[in-house]
Amino acid sequence: MKIKQNIAISDSGFIFNPTTGDSFSTNPIGQEIIKLLHNSKTEDEIRSFILETYQISRDHFEKDYYDFINVLKKYKLLEENEKD
Amino acid sequence: MTKLQYERPVLQLLNSGAMNKYGTRTEYTPYSHIEGVSVHGLTEKYGSPLFVISERQIRQNFKDANRSFKTRYPKVQFAWSYKTNYLNAVCNVFHQEGSWAEVVSGFEYDKALNNGVPGSKIIFNGPDKTEEELRTAVLNNSPIHIDHLDELYSLQEIAEELNLRPKVAIRVNMDTGIYPMWDRFGFNYENGQAWDAINKIMLNDKLDLIGLHCHIGTYMLAPNAYSIAAAKLSDLAINIKYKYKKNIQYIDMGGGFASKNTLKGSYLLGVDTVPTIDQFAEAICTSILNAGFLEEELPLLILETGRALIDDAGFLLGSVISNKRLSDGRRAVIMDFGVNIMFTSFWYDHKITPAQEFSEFTEDMVLYGPLCMNIDVIREHVTLPLLKKGDQVVVHTVGAYNMTQWMQFIALRPAVVMIDLKGVAHVIRKRETIKSIENEEILPDYLKSFSLNGVEKRTA
Amino acid sequence: MKKTDITIAVTGLNAIDSPGPGISVIRALRESSYYNPRIIGLSYDTMEPGIYMHDLVDKTYQIPFPSAGVDNLLHRIREINKKEKLDVIIPNFDAELFNFIKLEQRLSEDLNIKMFLPSLNQFEERQKSNLFAFGKKYKVKVPKNKTLFSLSEIPLIENDFTFPLVVKGKYYDAKIAYSREQIAQHFEKISVRWGLPIIIQEYIFGSEVNVTAIGDGTGRTVGAVPMRKQYITDKGKAWSGISLDDDKLLKITHDIIKATKWKGSLELEFIKTSNEEYYLLEINPRFPAWIYLAVGCGQNHPDALLKMALGRKVKSFSKHETGKMFIRYSYDMIVNLKEFEKISTLGEL
Known part of the structure; x- marks a missing residue:
């Protein structure tokens, strides 16, 4: 899974999708995940990073993660040819 | 190394027309304590959901309202509206403050008697009073507020039968310029029904007409409507004096003052827009004082204020069961309390605050209750921090009508605790058990046995 | 003479096709004879054009929608005031006035921020649903x-x-x-x-005429300029208008302000019939979007309101130029995404 390469994310959590013209805001965790996706990290890598850094159980994070990925998909922020 | 505090990742589309983050009704400040008692501590001890009542707030509300009226009018009496909240502990706080009881059914009447309220201080209202209940009220010397002619005739018969002269008032309905007009209760002022009923009582002479009563509506936002109502009742009282040389002892203005809740569909918050008790008091007192009574003949002013005295003393604590995403992308959060125990969520957008710290990030969401029914919606639209399973919230201003209109549907009703003036919590109604419900059930003997797929029913 | 520095917060920066009055008010304030204002915009939406008009608005902050209530608004104003030291706020939306009126005393006493608003009673009395009673009480013809x-x-x-x-x-x-x-x-x-x-x-047959006016709260009219719309957009808003010489209309305006002791700005909308009768259709308790026409006619109402808010005496304007026109135009600004990002994520720009 990969975030579209032309998507810009700033330190304030502001995201701009130049293909659609939409802008978004996200919280620090969302920012972290998007940056990891941007750097082509795999789901496993992202999960272990978050579990190491934050107080959260694996099950709980997994549920939130898939929900977040679905939101990214809905707003067309992921590479279209990617399969999950 | 200590790990960082986790929060669910969120992504919000920024579009024009959406509320900015300063523009939502979010209360970022967690409401972690009620009267100094920890919300988490309360739910740990008494379970979630849990109703909490602040005794201090009730007494404060009562004192404020009492002062508003007493500084404007010489003779004022409050009567606690049982239907608003008839938990005995709540009623007794009001009785300690000096309130009479105002009841609308035989059940409530018995409750007031059991609380020790003298019969003469129980005002008996409502359209449904059985002959038996009327007889009891007459024997107890309670003021009976007549709702319709059939009741008037019944009372005259009872008076004759018992050879007593019941104390009565009539309920009057009227046009006060507000909509809807509550013309189903009592006798109409404008078309002469009320005056007609007064004449019937006065000429028949078996009943002692001591008061006039009205109750013009509920959650009233217009003090001026009360001013009109008070003027019309005063007008009737003065006509009675003129025609029959009889002084009416009291004018009962009923209840209906709005509380600080926000009605669904209203743009501004209730807490900012609803009139103060002072405004209602000013409207009513000025109207009666200017009506033309001789000073020594001014009637006692009775108020049956319910909602405005108890609503903000009640809180509902609850917990998140789950959060999910709806097919249209909206966030949905399921709480462990629903419309079954928070009936007023049908017409109010109750203020809901988290009970613990959160970051500044929020989400728009719909809040559902736990029932398996589509109507179980607590807030169609609310912006709250990123709630997760187990997080707790405080629903505000739920003291009126919820603890009397709640339903026992598929679950048991929660406990109610009252926090006293010293910050000590007392259970004033226990959490229901299956016993409290099944106690009244009777299973016929022939239904007591069955077997399923050859397996005999289990025995307890 | 050196002008006095002052910081004024203004709402209504939505200078769109159906514009709020904020930008016109700011233009008027910038022409104050006495003050040198620093203008703080207060915005609700991130796309209000005024946010990005840096030659008119020095800095903008997002504020909570009126539906968030008085407490949230006060909280936000306190935050803004810490950074900006506001002297005066001029609210320009009908929907926000209730909350600002409720806050007037607290802002003045706690934060020393002044406003010049009608009382809650004045505000309520002229509501659409109360207007007929208003007409009866103050002897103004209302349909x-x-x-x-x-x-x-x-x-x-x-x-x-x-x-x-x-x-x-x-x-x-x-x-x-x-x-x-x-x-x-x-x-x-x-x-x-x-x-x-x-x-x-x-239904009253006739032509619509409007007046923008300002009262000092004692019954005195500080200024009043009548205008007829000449060209109307499909949303019913004036695209152009012209100032009028109409003594009868001015007299009605003076009478209303005198009878109600109106405090602050107001816009009166009338229908004038063929036999020269005036029917009051609406009272808006704020400056109209076309307020800059009054400035063009020699009556700077926002400047006068500013002075009154700060407790200074102002003389009434005795005349206005008639036959002055305003013609509105739209203009495409070029805005960098960085600016939109700032107002969206930080709530200020």
Whole structure:
């Protein structure tokens, strides 16, 4: 899974999708995940990073993660040819 | 190394027309304590959901309202509206403050008697009073507020039968310029029904007409409507004096003052827009004082204020069961309390605050209750921090009508605790058990046995 | 003479096709004879053009929507005030006025921020649904109206009204009806959108004339400029208008301000009939979007309001130029995404 390469994310959590013209805001965790996706990290890598850094159980994070990925998909922020 | 505090990742589309983050009704400040008692501590001890009542707030509300009226009018009496909240502990706080009881059914009447309220201080209202209940009220010397002619005739018969002269008032309905007009209760002022009923009582002479009563509506936002109502009742009282040389002892203005809740569909918050008790008091007192009574003949002013005295003393604590995403992308959060125990969520957008710290990030969401029914919606639209399973919230201003209109549907009703003036919590109604419900059930003997797929029913 | 520095917060930066008054008010304030204002914009939406008009607005902060209530608004104003040391706030939206009026005393006493607003009573009295009573009380002609709560009440109004008549919603929308059936049609359409009641109003033939005015709260009219719209957009907003010489209209305006002791700015909307009768249609308790026309006619009302807010005495304007026109135009600004990002994520720009 990969975030579209032309998507810009700033330190304030502001995201701009130049293909659609939409802008978004996200919280620090969302920012972290998007940056990891941007750097082509795999789901496993992202999960272990978050579990190491934050107080959260694996099950709980997994549920939130898939929900977040679905939101990214809905707003067309992921590479279209990617399969999950 | 200590790990960082986790929060669910969120992504919000920024579009024009959406509320900015300063523009939502979010209360970022967690409401972690009620009267100094920890919300988490309360739910740990008494379970979630849990109703909490602040005794201090009730007494404060009562004192404020009492002062508003007493500084404007010489003779004022409050009567606690049982239907608003008839938990005995709540009623007794009001009785300690000096309130009479105002009841609308035989059940409530018995409750007031059991609380020790003298019969003469129980005002008996409502359209449904059985002959038996009327007889009891007459024997107890309670003021009976007549709702319709059939009741008037019944009372005259009872008076004759018992050879007593019941104390009565009539309920009057009227046009006060507000909509809807509550013309189903009592006798109409404008078309002469009320005056007609007064004449019937006065000429028949078996009943002692001591008061006039009205109750013009509920959650009233217009003090001026009360001013009109008070003027019309005063007008009737003065006509009675003129025609029959009889002084009416009291004018009962009923209840209906709005509380600080926000009605669904209203743009501004209730807490900012609803009139103060002072405004209602000013409207009513000025109207009666200017009506033309001789000073020594001014009637006692009775108020049956319910909602405005108890609503903000009640809180509902609850917990998140789950959060999910709806097919249209909206966030949905399921709480462990629903419309079954928070009936007023049908017409109010109750203020809901988290009970613990959160970051500044929020989400728009719909809040559902736990029932398996589509109507179980607590807030169609609310912006709250990123709630997760187990997080707790405080629903505000739920003291009126919820603890009397709640339903026992598929679950048991929660406990109610009252926090006293010293910050000590007392259970004033226990959490229901299956016993409290099944106690009244009777299973016929022939239904007591069955077997399923050859397996005999289990025995307890 | 060196002008005095002052910091003024202004709302209504939505200079769009149906504009708020903020930008016009700011232009007027920048022409103050006495003050050198630093202008703080207060915005609700991230796309209000004023946020990005840096030659007029020095800095903008997002504030909570009126529906968030008085406490949230006060909280935000405190935050802004810490950074900006506000002297005066000039609110320009109908929907926000209730909250600002509620805050007037606290802002003045706790934060020393001044406003110059009508009282809550003045504000309520002129509400659309109360306007008929307002007319009776202050002896101003107001088209006859009646509120309806159900379709079944339609036959009852026919004794009091002749066709055509106007069917109006509680907040917005007005349609003309020529028959009982049309009333019913409009009733249903409008009530679905704006709820009940529906207001039935007498239809007055004539042309619409407006006045922007300002009262000092004692009954004195500080200034008043009448205007007729010359060109109207499809949203019913003035695209151009012209200042009038109309003594009768000014007299009515002075009388209303005198009788109500109006405090602050207001816009009066009238219909003038062919026999020179004026019917009051609406009172807006704030500056109109076309307030800069008054400045162009020699009456700088925002400047006068600013002085009164700060407790200074102002003389009444004695005259205005007639035959001055305003013509509105739209203009495409080029805005960097960085700016949108700032106002969106930080709530200030």
